[in-house]
Amino acid sequence: MLNHVDFNRHMTDIEYRLETREVRGELAQLQHRMKESKLPVIVLFEGWDSSGKGSMIASMIQTLDPRFFKVYNTKDPTPEEQRYPFLWRHWRRTPERGQMAIFDESWYPEVSRARLENNLSVDEAYSRMESINTFERELSQDGYLIIKFFLHISAKEQAHRQEKLMRDKNTRWRVTERDQYRNKHYKEYYRVYDEMLEKTNTVFAPWHVISAQERRSAMNEIYQVIVQSIRSALDEKKVIIPSEYHAQMHTFHLVKKPLLEDVPLYRSIDEDVYRNLLHKEQKKLAKLHNIVYRKRIPVIVAYEGWDAAGKGGNIKRLTAALDPRGYEVVPIASPTPTEKAHNHLWRFWQHFPEDGHITVFDRTWYGRVMVERLEGFCTEEEWKRAYQEINELEYELQKWGAILIKFWLHIDSDEQLRRFKERQETPEKQWKITDEDWRNREKWDQYETAVNDMIRLTSTEYAPWTIVESQDKKFGRIKAIQTLNDAIEARI
């Protein structure tokens, strides 16, 4: 794409002022419409060193109200950040609806420069670009507007600008040895940038490659693109996905699982067998935890299940074996206003473990296709889309190397009733039972349908559901911890 850029444009100051006065005024107006119609906007600037990203962002934001945008300056991932999935730190910085996030470099250096500087393999680079396309598609399907700029300058111009900065001791720090190295190897960088642009130029988030040889014409073009993009996003709202695109979307091989009604619930074990097995499995898990830590394998254990199915007690027995330095239990409540203002998966990205650690989710990202679906907390279009989004999320975690275990703790309706009553009668258990539990119980059949859909549509080969029969809690606890142990052993 780089070769199509016209380096010979030029604008005089007066032309620039006249051209941009109107568009800047409109941008100032649009930010309020953005706010009102809750349009989230991501504007990212990539490009060559000293192509002027920083200073162009600086003058652009002068037309904006600081309450409406935030500028992020992305550096190379720190050693800590490298212990998370590559998109982790970027997901966390996606803006709230009605806000604009401006990125001075974003996720793209990690699929371009990284190939020449951190010897990122071609396969790894392609795999990351696929992740990026999915990431950007999911956001735009969710109503995000993504505007991507690449500022292009020639090797000669870059060298010239670096020399200029070097002359002043107060700007010298901006030109590192690495910058000079990059200028010397301009051709190689050109190749990786060009390929990156080709492979990530999607209908959802097309690239705008801008000639930055001359500042004014570049700024003018940037203003035009931003204003046009925001305007049309505000007018049409929904992103139309060309049908041929669906063909290109990743399809997942699903594993067959039984319907809940076909799951036998009579299994149970005696107290003493339980004690011995539990002790044995916990000791085993404690050992495996050390190995997982040493081998830096991330482990994610997701708990879902009927109210009163015994999630809490089950989790407790599992974590009893673990060193608190190496695991965390994340209880998921209904989303806060801030969480609601983001994509529904955003809040879970906050909690994934660093490699070598275990995170246990007490309720998960499946809320969307269960409670949110049934209570109408999201649109039908949203929860239907969520199965694909969730499979893609878990695919991302699996690519990263995570062991992902998903438990559905299953009991039947009578057993739930028995436990609800018991809770109400035992004073120290009353806090555990709420009116909501009773309301949900009335919708048992609808939930059963939703859960069957969920298990059917998200039991991928790499992250199948495990139905944990919990009519007998003891049996359920042993099965859960054994399932985890087996999964870890299979990996190491």
Added chain:
Amino acid sequence: MLNHVDFNRHMTDIEYRLETREVRGELAQLQHRMKESKLPVIVLFEGWDSSGKGSMIASMIQTLDPRFFKVYNTKDPTPEEQRYPFLWRHWRRTPERGQMAIFDESWYPEVSRARLENNLSVDEAYSRMESINTFERELSQDGYLIIKFFLHISAKEQAHRQEKLMRDKNTRWRVTERDQYRNKHYKEYYRVYDEMLEKTNTVFAPWHVISAQERRSAMNEIYQVIVQSIRSALDEKKVIIPSEYHAQMHTFHLVKKPLLEDVPLYRSIDEDVYRNLLHKEQKKLAKLHNIVYRKRIPVIVAYEGWDAAGKGGNIKRLTAALDPRGYEVVPIASPTPTEKAHNHLWRFWQHFPEDGHITVFDRTWYGRVMVERLEGFCTEEEWKRAYQEINELEYELQKWGAILIKFWLHIDSDEQLRRFKERQETPEKQWKITDEDWRNREKWDQYETAVNDMIRLTSTEYAPWTIVESQDKKFGRIKAIQTLNDAIEARI
């Protein structure tokens, strides 16, 4: 304090079970009362390597509901974290009201081990301990319960435990060369730990030094302390500060400032003078920004002022000169539920700049002594206490090396009315004016009293208020940017 510890206690398994059964049951109950009465609890474990912190925390949390607590494992600060005030990362992890935060090591290694391992000077160590005492006092005055354990073992016992871990290849990673070094230099560590315990053993957060030679008796003592502390905190709630303590509290030298009514507002400048000055000062600031970056000086600019005094426009002119890579504007709205659930200063700790960067706060931590005071969003006791808390906060930032500028943008009541009306009549400005603005305006006199108190009580030598006459916006903008330039020049 370490020499008072009795190393010869021992408990048999049966004794342990009987002793702790009851107390563990009570702890399980207390967590619900904690939740209901919104008591925030910090439990921190310090002590020697292999004194058993991790495993004791592991068994302790088995009695707790994962929704009520979070375990934090504190490592040495990363290079990124070192670019912030030393308490920054710790402030951010203080729990919500009703929650328990359990720290497997906390802020204390940075005043003890750091002296032997990161050649932290004595003065620096003492200064940090002073900061810690203030930090813990402020939290407990705010209703936080802080329980501090130090697990003590002998050099011999430590060596013995390390050898044991070394024998198994899966636990070997836990014993680093540094751990072995520490065992060899046990005596030196003993001295720094002992001094740390002496100097940070306060009425608000006393130390509990526990013999960890034998696990059961240690665990039992830990349970007893935790349960007693939580119980009494729930019963009395308020922390009583011994009057003699006030004498020890840091007192601040205040700079005299005029009352608002005595501030002349007639000053103004012509358009062309303004243009020239603005251009000159912005160029200067741009240069200074580079130096600040190079010298890694953190800069915090706090904007407060009457509604419609022109904060937005003033900030815009100031930031126009800055490279977005090096600054951020943080607009402060009314606190979110999560923010309300923490100490009122918590949300501001999220936003302080890393060194070499500039953060501009559009409204600040002074909300408590203005709007929150007048609207009754906090108790009288709370806003009266806030002046000291805020001076201590800013003292902390100054110790860290920050340049701290505080602007009060001042106009008179008639001018505000004029601007309100203008906003209402100009369509593209209407979003700027709300009913709340009109309500606040009715309380002009009360606000004036509050602002005068604020300026009088928080104009410390290191962070005095600058009253910016903004009747003429142009004058105000030049004064603000010149004040910042002068402050930076005075420092470099």
